Amino acid sequence: MKRFLYAGVLVVAVLAVALISGNSFGQVKKVGGGDIKYTNTKGLGPVTFSHAFHDGKGLKCTECHTKIYKMKKGEAKVDMATLNKGESGGACHNGQKVFSSKAPNDCSRCHIKG
Numbered sequence: 145m146k147r148f149l150y151a152g153v154l155v156v157a158v159l160a161v162a163l164i165s166g167n168s169f170g171q172v173k174k175v176g177g178g179d180i181k182y183t184n185t186k187g188l189g190p191v192t193f194s195h196a197f198h199d200g201k202g203l204k205c206t207e208c209h210t211k212i213y214k215m216k217k218g219e220a221k222v223d224m225a226t227l228n229k230g231e232s233g234g235a236c237h238n239g240q241k242v243f244s245s246k247a248p249n250d251c252s253r254c255h256i257k258g
């Protein structure tokens with residue numbers, strides 16, 4: 145009988161930890177706004193903005209939010225004309241800070257065929 149009690153306590157404890165950490169088992173923790181997919185690319189590969197990748201490069205949330213982007217997907221203008229003017233993603237993807245949105249060899253670094 146006591147054994148069932150111990151088992152029960154253990155189950156409750158494990159569930160409590162899962163609940164508090166807000167994490168399902170085996171799931172990778174989402175960074176910031178997660179992955180944001182852009183598919184209006186006229187036959188080129190879709191673009192996925194990855195929060196995890198940019199976070200890994202040491203960028204702080206405040207470097208993008210909320211000067212360049214609101215914390216809500218679908219608000220920002222992200223077409224090539226906007227990028228190539230140095231706005232939106234073009235604020236960094238300008239060939240000075242990081243690879244440029246205009247460089248023919250670098251299109252496929254954002255437009256990735258699935």
Ligand code: HEC
Nearest residue numbers: 182183184185186191222223224237245246247248251254
């Ligand atoms: C820094 C990332 C990035 C790079 C580099 C990039 N693009 Fe894009 N591109 C985007 C995003 C984001 C969109 C918008 C997609 C959407 O609105 O769903 C886009 C959209 C497009 C579109 C759709 C129409 C338009 O004008 O917006 C075309 C065509 C395009 N890109 C071509 C290119 C070419 C050619 C290159 C290389 C010279 C390139 N892109 C480099 C991110 C990039």
Ligand code: HEC
Nearest residue numbers: 176177180193198203204205208213215216217218219220
């Ligand atoms: C390199 C730029 C960049 C950095 C750094 C960044 N974000 Fe974002 N974030 C974006 C972009 C781009 C979007 C999409 C905006 C849009 O579509 O209008 C976005 C959207 C979001 C959203 C909305 C997601 C949704 O589904 O609506 C949240 C929440 C968010 N970011 C949180 C964060 C947090 C928290 C951090 C820091 C850990 C962070 N972001 C760092 C660029 C960035």
